[in-house]
Amino acid sequence: MVERDRDDAGRARNARPRDRLGRPLPPGSPGVTRIPDDLELEPQQTLAFAQQLLTDGLAFNAHEVLEAAWKSGPFAERMLWQGLAQFAVGITHIQRGNPKGARTLLTRAVTRLSAYIPEGDVPYRIDRSGLIAHAESLIAALDSDKTIDATDLRPVLRLPDGAEP
Template sequence: MNHGSREDPDPPGAGVPRDRDAAGRARSARPRDGLGRPLPYGAEGVGRQPEGVVRTPRETLREAQRLLDAGLPFHAHEVLEDAWKACRDTERAGEEQLWRGLAQLAVGLTHAARGNAVGGARLLLRGAERVGPYGLTGAQGPYGIRVGGLVRWAERLAERLGEEPGPVVDAAAEAPRLTGP
């Protein structure tokens, strides 16, 4: 079984030790570009978001929006994923699908910007399906989240991704507004 490819400068078994965190879990220390794609060791990349940061929902939304606006949807996804994981086994457990859906919207935009139209569209629609129920009771969802606007944004972008030829997606230009009117 061949795990590497000619394009991968560091295929498994190429003499590069696996990166591990303090607990021994595999963690890639390779630098990443703005869309989260791995770069060769030694290349200058975009700083990663620290994992497991506990933020209030409003802090999460502010940080995720800042990253989306900067054209860094992969990094916004990581922030939203922290919120999703923080909901488990807490009084906010009922919000887990909301945060999971928001994370999927951000990673859907990531895939779209990387040129993966099929994967991007699937994730956008999956995320929209998850966040949709949180907007049924009013114009905005919890914490001022623009649930209806996000669902419409995701559906429109997913539809565009299905067009031939597929669109070139600029992550910053396509960034949705998470909160507000």
């Protein structure tokens, strides 16, 4: 049986280094800096960090940041953060050349983001409708086997100040 890395609470962890697309590398290999499993940031910090990672082409790392927010954030926002994390994983699959995985995760992201019904406006100026449209355009490009430009893999998570939601 293969022994898994575990934290102090016994939860499975993977300490293997990863490449910039999140793929595991052999033990001892140099990899990109990992996002801590217990990362806790304020929502605005989470979005800023995830946006920077997406801009830098590190969608897998952005997913890890967004996943930490979904796991530690308020239950009422869970669908929102899950949708954002799944969007980042969908982009990761595009970067890895896995269109089937990308379609699956982008579709899940659209479903989660669409199902999230906040009381009032979407919090933190997250551009939910823009992200849904962006995910749908990526799915359409995948379905038609169109080449997806790298700039299309850097979605904007938040509305700019002064923009209407």
